[in-house]
Amino acid sequence: MKYVLFDVDGTLIDAVSNQRRVWGTWAERYGLDADEVYQVALRTRPMETFAQVAVDHDPRECLAALHELEDEDVRSGVYAAFDGASELLHGLPLKSWALVTSNYEHRVRGRFLRTGLPVPGVIVDAAAVEEGKPSPVPYLRAAEQLGASPGDCLVIEDAPSGVRAGLRAGMTVWGVNATVAVEGVHRHFVSLREAVPHILALASGPDGSAAV
The missing domain is CATH 3.40.50.1000 (HAD superfamily/HAD-like)
Known part of the structure; x- marks a missing residue:
């Protein structure tokens, strides 16, 4: 058994298209390259992603923004x-x-x-x-x-x-x-x-x- x-x-x-869309929107907020951010996000946890792609930003603020976008995607995205x-x-x-x-x-x-x-x-x-x-x-x-x-x-x-x-x-x-x-x-x-x-x-x- x-x-x-x-x-x-x-x-x-x-959820690939959802994840790509969420990270793309997040990257735009911070003026970052969406494709580059997504490739890093695929390999790391969010806080590790922020440490690599958004070193000049508060990671807690970055995480809050990501959570907001993810929650909205659960409510309105297509799965x-x-x-x-x-x-x-x-x-x-x-x-x-x-x-x-x-x-x-x-x-x-x-x-x-x-x-x-x-x-x-x-x-x-x-x-x-x-x-x-x-x-x-x-x-x-x-x-x-x-x-x-x-x-x-x-x-x-x-x-x-x-x-x-x-x-x-x-x-x-x-x-x-x-x-x-x-x-x-x-x-x-x-x-x-x-x-x-x-x-x-x-x-x-x-x-x-x-x-x-």
């Missing part, structure tokens, strides 16, 4: 779940899976509401941990809240930092939604849809019953 721990953006929900996400999440018992995100819970709930995805009982967000991905802490925290050992957890990720976090936590890591496999993943799927039957099968017990 496996407990399944999902990343959110890029794994279950296609889509990846093909297979709804079938997959509805096929898993509520207590057998969790979300582990570098975003904030209220935004995740807003996006899930907009896309019709079910919300699990365990969500580990940016406010829940001091160390974000690629630290193993977020995934270990989710396993603890589910009452699962790391060895019984399957991580579903799309990004290198998340993959490293899952591997460092001692978990099985599968990569999705990428043409080329992220280094270190135990299995790679070009799309989430392709991975759905395999995730559901692994999350089932030896008799075919779902893990609880």
Whole structure:
């Protein structure tokens, strides 16, 4: 039996255009090159991004502006779940899976509401941990809240930092939604849809019953 721990953006929900738009608007406010800022933001957490691209500005002010734009995007932006996400999440018992995100819970709930995805009982967000991905802490925290050992957890990720976090936590890591496999993943799927039957099968017990 496996407990399944999902990343959110890029794994279950296609938020690339939303993230690019938010960071683009943020960059315009500070007179920065939008493409350059976005490329840095893809690799780092917000405070680290500000330290690289907006060294002359108060990082707390930068973060407040970013949060304002992100919250507005959750209210008015267009979101889509990846093909297979709804079938997959509805096929898993509520207590057998969790979300582990570098975003904030209220935004995740807003996006899930907009896309019709079910919300699990365990969500580990940016406010829940001091160390974000690629630290193993977020995934270990989710396993603890589910009452699962790391060895019984399957991580579903799309990004290198998340993959490293899952591997460092001692978990099985599968990569999705990428043409080329992220280094270190135990299995790679070009799309989430392709991975759905395999995730559901692994999350089932030896008799075919779902893990609880």
